[in-house]
Amino acid sequence: MSMEQPDDVWNWDDGMAPDCEVEEAWAADIPSAGIRGTITPNAPLAKLVWFKAGGKADWLFEPADLDDLRTFLNQLSPDVPVMALGLGSNMIVRDGGVPGVVVKLGKSFADVTIDDETCVVRCGAGAHGILVASAARDCGVAGLEFMRGIPGTVGGFVRMNGGAYGREVSDVLIDCDVIMPGGSLVTLPVEDLRYSYRHSALPAGAVVVSARFQGEPGDPAEIGREMDRIAQAREESQPLRSKTGGSTFKNPEGHKAWKLIDEAGCRGLAVGGAQVSEKHTNFLINTGDATSADIEGLGEEVKRRVYENSGIELHWEIQRVGRP
Template identity: 55%
Template sequence: MSDFPAVRGQLLRGESLAPFTWFRVGGPADALFLPADTDDLAQFLAALPNDVPVLPIGVGSNLIVRDGGVPGVTIRLAGRQFAQIEPLDGARIKAGAGVLDSMVAKGAAKAGIAGLEFYAGIPGTIGGALTMNAGCYGRETKDVLVEATVMTRTSEIVVIPASEFGFTYRHNALPDGLIFLNATYQGAPDDPAAITARMGEITSKREASQPIREKTGGSTFKNPVDANGEKLSAWKLNDEAGMRGYRRGGAQVSELHANFLINTGEATAADIEGLGEDVRAAVKAKHGIELEWEIKRTGRP
């Protein structure tokens, strides 16, 4: 489409999405829209023809954007209105979908709200956390979410209670095409210093066990469940299949954590996705298990 609706935020044509992802790979967005606020987003979507695809992204910490780029409009909620954090009565906290999880954890700690410490170690935004049911160390988004506000593709604003998300492991069952605007969480009152100390433990554990300073997308595959219903670790399966450190082009399976893929510098998205498929094939051959991608892959090859 050559003409997009007028906006108050930024609408960038052919902008490379690589800098917008943790892997630092990927082609351009046909259009990248950074709405100024909710009204700007609503007016844009209302005027955008229905057949133009829309992809909301956060900070791309769970995303491989393919080398051919993304058709339609990619939307990133970077405006100030999407970055608010507001403690509420009753140990609740509300956060914009563009806020980093770690900032919400800090905001909650400061306000004496316990329960969101696990967000300190997840590098994504609230929009990504709601999509992925993000979690770690035994807690997930579903354990603390009260409700979220979304905008539909036709620009209606709807509040969805947590009970309607159909959350499962790293997944929600909502229809495609919703854009999260904000979320409200329920915590429990506690001493800010104690909460901050627990957050510190989480971040130190993570630094020791994950390549968090690399160009990566976090856990590549979901942890599978075997025929007896027992939970397995994807990193262990990858390791046992001999894939730790394995390379394809500029992509490598992390030496530190065998379920993380890394862009060592010059990787393409095809290198990274291909390496992921190499790992899946090796695990299938060794264990007979089909690993399922946790990382979202999007765009044209």
């Protein structure tokens, strides 16, 4: 199967808002026959993302279950963009909103089952990392403790090769079930995802619905202690109680992004209501009334200052989606 490497900017309209004719055409193409989930037009997304900023989705679809999602995507015109949304923890939703359909997976996609004999952990794409790690711990399955430190859902960190504390998804993923653009459901082994640092070969519009991870036998008490260590390390080093989007920039090879940012004098730097965290400089925070333009603009200014100071170009880890 041929899949293209995605960019770190998901932008389906070259930065321009669609005109009324395009919006009306999409409205005509949004299926409703036989759909049991919830379809909401002009749905605010700010409340669904950690930054608590940004515009609306043209359409928000919350499927009742996998069959409902397949029915919807099979009927949806291929011309309508589709984006899956998990916890919204690693994302800037631009102020102009997201064109097409945003798919939000709910509780029916959050199941976790474990095979005690093989230590294979099967998860729905809506399962939180903490839930996956905790379920594995309770069954004496080690190797997934790092997911305690990923602020997101399985679908998001399978797509982005999420990682924390020395491990990443590509180390433990066996395969994942994905609904591809056009509605076909396929199972992709880890090799087909061509993982690199915070990237996979999944195309825009593909929706991860489940994944299988390979663990190993372990002692629940030791697993629990490691999870506690990760939780404490996050609490001490990251602005978890702020409106933030997680790590902003990828670590350049041989360097730490936070250190480059600090050395460029960006600690506490602000644009509008957005600020570089004083606690961890690779985190941007919404101090209360930031727009997404403030947040993205601050990130671009940080990139400029780091390059001017060190000659090293930072690359966004946070996904930026939608219309400016």
